[in-house]
Amino acid sequence: MKCEEAAELVSALCDGETITREAAKHIGECEACRARLNAYSAVGAELRRLASLEERGELKAGSWEKEQRVRLNWWQKGRTTMRIPRFAFALMLGMILLLSGGLVLVRARTGMGGPVLVLTYKIPPDGRAARCTITTDANPRTNHCNYSTGGLSGVLTVNIRFVSKEGERTELGVKTRYETQARSLGVSNTDSLKEVPEEMVWLEPGSKQEISVPGLGEVELTGEYLDHVPALRFRPEEPLDPRKNEFRIVSPVLIRGKEVVFNLGGSDSTDSGDPDATLMIYFPGEGRYLISTVPFDGAVEGNVELGQIKFSLEGQGYALLTAMPTTRSEHVWVTHEPRYKLSEHMEGASDGRAMFMVRRLSRLLEDQIHH
Amino acid sequence: MADDRELWERICRGDARAFDALYRTHAPKLVVFLRKVLGSRQAAEDVMQETFTQIWRHPNGFEPERGTLRAYLFGAGRNRAAEWWRKQDARSTAVWNEPAECKAETASLVGDAFARLPEEQRTLIWLREVEGQSYAELAEILEIPVGTVRSRLFAAREELRRVWQAAPEEKKGDA
Numbered sequence: 067m068k069c070e071e072a073a074e075l076v077s078a079l080c081d082g083e084t085i086t087r088e089a090a091k092h093i094g095e096c097e098a099c100r101a102r103l104n105a106y107s108a109v110g111a112e113l114r115r116l117a118s119l120e121e122r123g124e125l126k127a128g129s130w131e132k133e134q135r136v137r138l139n140w141w142q143k144g145r146t147t148m149r150i151p152r153f154a155f156a157l158m159l160g161m162i163l164l165l166s167g168g169l170v171l172v173r174a175r176t177g178m179g180g181p182v183l184v185l186t187y188k189i190p191p192d193g194r195a196a197r198c199t200i201t202t203d204a205n206p207r208t209n210h211c212n213y214s215t216g217g218l219s220g221v222l223t224v225n226i227r228f229v230s231k232e233g234e235r236t237e238l239g240v241k242t243r244y245e246t247q248a249r250s251l252g253v254s255n256t257d258s259l260k261e262v263p264e265e266m267v268w269l270e271p272g273s274k275q276e277i278s279v280p281g282l283g284e285v286e287l288t289g290e291y292l293d294h295v296p297a298l299r300f301r302p303e304e305p306l307d308p309r310k311n312e313f314r315i316v317s318p319v320l321i322r323g324k325e326v327v328f329n330l331g332g333s334d335s336t337d338s339g340d341p342d343a344t345l346m347i348y349f350p351g352e353g354r355y356l357i358s359t360v361p362f363d364g365a366v367e368g369n370v371e372l373g374q375i376k377f378s379l380e381g382q383g384y385a386l387l388t389a390m391p392t393t394r395s396e397h398v399w400v401t402h403e404p405r406y407k408l409s410e411h412m413e414g415a416s417d418g419r420a421m422f423m424v425r426r427l428s429r430l431l432e433d434q435i436h437h
Numbered sequence: 438m439a440d441d442r443e444l445w446e447r448i449c450r451g452d453a454r455a456f457d458a459l460y461r462t463h464a465p466k467l468v469v470f471l472r473k474v475l476g477s478r479q480a481a482e483d484v485m486q487e488t489f490t491q492i493w494r495h496p497n498g499f500e501p502e503r504g505t506l507r508a509y510l511f512g513a514g515r516n517r518a519a520e521w522w523r524k525q526d527a528r529s530t531a532v533w534n535e536p537a538e539c540k541a542e543t544a545s546l547v548g549d550a551f552a553r554l555p556e557e558q559r560t561l562i563w564l565r566e567v568e569g570q571s572y573a574e575l576a577e578i579l580e581i582p583v584g585t586v587r588s589r590l591f592a593a594r595e596e597l598r599r600v601w602q603a604a605p606e607e608k609k610g611d612a
Contacts, residue, residue: 073591073595074587074588074591077587077590077591077594077595078587078591080594081565081572081587081590083572083587102598105598105601105602106594106598108601109547109566109594109597109598109601110566112545112547112548113547113548113551113562113563113566113567114566114567116545116547116548117469117563117567120469120472263582265580276516276519276580277580278579278580278581280581280582280585
C-alpha cells in the first residue's frame with residue numbers, strides 16, 4: 067500500500083474508525099504515515115485547547131415561558147380591546163373565509179389535480195439559475211424533471227420528483243451528481259443517477275433548500291406555484307420573441323416536399339449566448355442537418371419566418387416548423403450530411419436514436435463533438 | 438435517543454423547563470461553534486438565540502430516528518448561520534472583523550489556519566474534533582452522505598496539517 071492510499075485512512079483512524087488490515091500494517095511501519103497521524107492528533111488537540119479558552123460560563127437566560135405567554139396574550143388583548151361590534155367582526159371573518167375558499171376552489175380547478183411547482187436551482191460557483199417545472203400530482207409524465215447542464219468545469223445532473231404535499235409544502239425526492247469529466251451523450255441523465263442515493267426535502271414558496279452536491283458545492287433550491295404547466299417546462303418565463311443571439315428550437319418538425327421527415331415534438335434546445343449558434347439535428351437514416359445563423363462552407367441559404375425555416379437542398383424544398391419563433395435573424399445557412407453517423411463523432415452515442423442540440427458552429431464542425 | 442425523544446415531546450407540548458434544559462446543555466457549545474463559522478462573537482450569540490427561539494416557537498423538523506437532538510440543533514444553527522451570511526452578502530457589507538483584543542486571547546497558528554478554511558471544512562473539523570460528533574451526526578448536520586464525511590474530513594485535516602508542518606518548531610510550541 068502507498069502512503070497516498072493510506073492517507074484518508076489515517077484520518078479515519080483519528081476518528082476512531084476501524085481500517086483495513088493492510089492499511090493498519092502500513093501505517094504501523096511507515097514513518098511518513100505516523101508523522102501524519104501525529105500531526106492530525108496535534109491539530110485536533112490544539113483546536114480543543116482553543117475551544118476551552120473560548121467557552122464562557124455565563125449565558126443569557128432564555129425567557130421561554132414569557133415568549134409563549136406573549137403569543138397567547140395577543141389574542142386575549144385583541145378580544146378585550148376590540149373597537150368594533152362582535153357581530154361585525156364575526157361577519158368580517160366569515161367574508162374572509164368565503165373569499166379565500168373561493169380562491170382555493172379556483173386554484174384547484176385551474177391546477178387540474180394540483181398546482182404546478184416551478185423549481186429554480188442556483189448553481190455554484192456563480193449562482194447561475196436554471197429552472198424546471200413539475201406537477202404536484204400522480205402524473206408520471208410530468209411530476210418529475212431531469213436537468214443536466216455543462217458550462218461549468220463539469221456536468222451537473224439533477225433529478226427531482228414529486229413525493230407528497232401538505233398544504234403549501236411539497237416533499238421532493240432529489241438526486242444530484244456532478245462529474246468533472248464530460249459524460250458521453252449515449253448515457254442518459256437517468257442512467258447516471260441510478261446509483262445516487264435520493265435525498266428527501268420539503269419545499270414551500272419563499273423558503274430555500276440547499277442541496278449539497280459532492281465536488282460542486284451547495285445548489286440552492288427554491289419553488290413557486292403556478293396554476294398551469296408552462297409551454298416550456300425548463301423555461302417557464304420564456305418570452306415569445308427570441309433574445310439577441312438566441313437560437314431556439316422547440317418541438318421541431320422537418321418537412322421535405324409533402325413528406326414529414328421527422329417530428330421531434332415535446333423537446334427543445336436553446337443557445338442564447340453565441341452569435342454563431344447552430345442547430346444540429348440527427349435522425350436515424352437521415353444523417354445530420356446543420357442549420358446555422360452564420361454562413362459556412364458548403365451551406366445553402368434559407369429564410370426564417372417566425373417559427374418556420376425554409377430552404378432548398380438537393381433539388382427539394384424543405385420546411386422546418388417549430389413551436390416558437392427561432393431567431394431574430396432573417397436568414398440561416400443549411401447543410402445536409404446523409405452519411406453522417408453519430409457514433410463516429412460522439413463517444414457513446416447511438417446511431418438509432420434521434421437527437422438535436424444548439425451549439426456553437428465551430429464545436430459542431432469538430433471531428434469529435436462533446437456534450 | 439430515548440432521552441432525546443422524551444425531551445423533544447415535552448418541548449413540543451410547550452414545556453419551558455424542558456426547553457431551558459436543552460438550552461443550558463447545548464447553547465454554550467453551539468455559540469462557540471457559531472463563532473467559528475461566523476467569525477464574530479456578537480453575530481454568533483444573535484444567531485444562537487435566533488436558533489433556539491425559532492425552535493421554541495415552531496418545534497418541528499427533529500426526527501429522533503434520523504439522529505440526535507444535538508445534531509439537529511447544530512444543523513439548525515448552521516442553517517441560520519448560512520442565512521446570516523446570505524444577508525450580509527446581500528447588504529454587501531465588509532467582512533466582519535473581530536475587535537483586536539478578542540483575537541489576541543486565542544491567537545494561534547492552527548487557529549489562524551482554521552479560520553482560513555472554507556466554511557464547510559471549518560464546520561466539519563470543529564464538530565468532529567471539538568464536539569466529538571460522529572460521522573452519522575455530521576452527515577445529518579451537513580446533509581451529506583456518511584461516506585462523504587470521511588473524505589471531506591480528510592481534506593480539511595490535510596489543509597491544516599500543511600500549515601502546521603510549514604511552521605517553524607518554536608511557533609508550534611506557541612500555538
